[in-house]
Amino acid sequence: MLGAFFAILYYVATLILVIGVGARIRTYVKVPAPLIIPTQPAPKTRNGVFWRMFREVVFFESLFKSNKWTWVFAYAFHMSMWLVVARHLRYLTQPVWGWVEIVQPFGTYAAFTMILGLLGLWGRRIVVERIRYISNPSDHLMLALIVGIAVSGAMMRFVAHTDIVAVKAFFMGLYTFRIGHFPSDPVLIIHVSLVALLMIIFPISKLLHAPGVFFSPTRNQVDNPREKRHLAPWAEKLEG
């Protein structure tokens, strides 16, 4: 019963996530940037743009310039999340990939830095007048959702252990459309349900910032307008 429910939920959630985000990315690819608008000073080569984007995604360079506290919280949250997700790959791969084995110990306490980062960001949203002003209910709910995922995860890790072997067997089974037994551990049920919810809302929420950043013309364009003529397809038609 529980097994069937989560099986269907995860098939649906995965489809929504993959198709939804895929469709958004397709839109971003298809919509042209009609003019050269990188925020200057900007790199003059593709290579330079690669490194600019790398610094943006890996170090949050612009956020660092903007506000050190937001950067600290944002960085703690995101990087811990990547570690945690990397650790999770051990449930989804058999045999477990080598690098996933290697990151396991590094991720053990990532749950705490992740929660700390999230609470810091949430605190700003409540305490700082300007950020309170720009917050919608969805901004709070998004943080609540991820805090919920992280706290329930940490509960299983540090407080009430769950049957990880069964969890893994269940998810591995889904690859071959075998619906197995799902442990009826309430914390696990909460954790996994919230994760499914996150996957479902991903393509229709601000989480689109993750694919979006790669398509930001102010960050991904090469500064060579005098050397190379740049013309959007619709603008080409205007030329007649």
Next chain:
Amino acid sequence: MAAQDIDIPKLHHPLEIPKLKCGAMADSMPYPASPAHQESVGFPGELLPDWKERALAKMKELGEKNRAFKVYLDACVKCGACTDKCHYFIGTGDPKNMPVARQDLLRSVYRRYFTFAGKYFPSLVGARDLTEEVLNEWYSYYHQCSQCRRCSVYCPFGIDTAEISMAAREIMDVVGKGQKYCNEIIGKVHKIGNNLGLQEKALRATLEGLEEDIEDDNGVSVRIPLDEKGADILLITPSADFFAEPHIEGLIGYAKVFHEAGVSWTVSSYASEAANFGLFIGSYENMQKVALRIRKAAQDLGVKRIIFGECGHAWRVAYSFLNTLAGPWDFLDPKYPVPQHILEFTWGEIQKGTLNIDKSRNDHIRLTYHDSCNVARASGMGDEVGGQFEIPRNVIKAVCNNYFDMAPDTIKEGTLCCGGGGGLLTDELMDLRTKGASPRMKALQDVTEEHGVTHMAAICAICKTQFSKIMPKFGYDMEAILSVHQLVSNALILSGQETEEDAGETAANSDA
């Protein structure tokens, strides 16, 4: 509005974050465009009965034609990184002048009509219907953005409020709610060739007058040629350079540099304007139409290269867009970038040593330099990354002994807008312009206190006009704002010119 009516904020620091003052600037509105102004730029004369449908249709179209618009409306996470970066927010405290809040005026409507969450859970994600009230709010607050892009430097995703504000203005234009200042001016350029509506005859007379002034002052004849076929260089400069101070002094500077470099050059009466306000209203078509005048002038005059005078947004359109809008430029001399900035030219001549410079002639000036936003954050200069910061400073330091930068977070990529850019340089917005200038003015006052700075130089016609109006409100002379080429002009000794030492010698000789 009289100066004393404007409560200029007392900042302790140029970037001091104000307390929120909700609705403080809700009444700030530029004059609306008349039907004639609207039609002169191809937009409906007044608000159309079906404006809402048209606005939404335009929004959809923009989402299909402009990637920045689409991605930026989706990607914002409301992290707040931009909230304290706008000079209008710092100056007014109105929360709707925080970049993200300004974007949200439009994003809320986008979410309502174009996203799943906004269609079914509007209050959850702050989505709202497009009403006339919302439209009026757009009109007010999208004309409180100078499109300076300071926010985009600090956004972790590079979200550029200028893109949103340009889009909003375009949407308003196509439903018949345009702004007088921009649209009237663009109409004039389409008809006559420059923002002022200055006809060929008047322009010729003005330039001849300037030639006489130069000869009177220097005893050497320096030409400012107009419509001279076969000249090598076409100079495209903001029309303010023909009549406003300190802009004219800059034009005289270009003329002297060209003279000393021994190149042939000309101004065009057909394309007698570098400014391109099509940018401010986000209209590709209008921007292109203005830019194509330059192409035609270059072809008709048979020039080999194009050089732009000191103007901020014009240099953005020139450097970043001209090739797109009016290229390809294969009929020009491929040895030179198209177009070039006058500072690239002057810096080249200084390096070659063709200019005879006496820096001490600027010794009465203690100088700082205002990086104009459109040059600093939207254009390049020279071959190096960041040349737009270094080349102006190199030229300044080559002609002026006493130079001091303002605080590091208020210059270069972090520069603060003058407060009058982006189509806001109009008298009815003086309150906004004054408050928006206050962060820059505070940074200036700080270097005045610390280093005794007396003057500030800029390379943008809008900055120069704005500062000559605003600086007196902050305790400076209106002549404290200078053109960079005015400094060059001061220090440049023309070949054959009698200098004071020469004059002294001649006098001594005749005594003997």
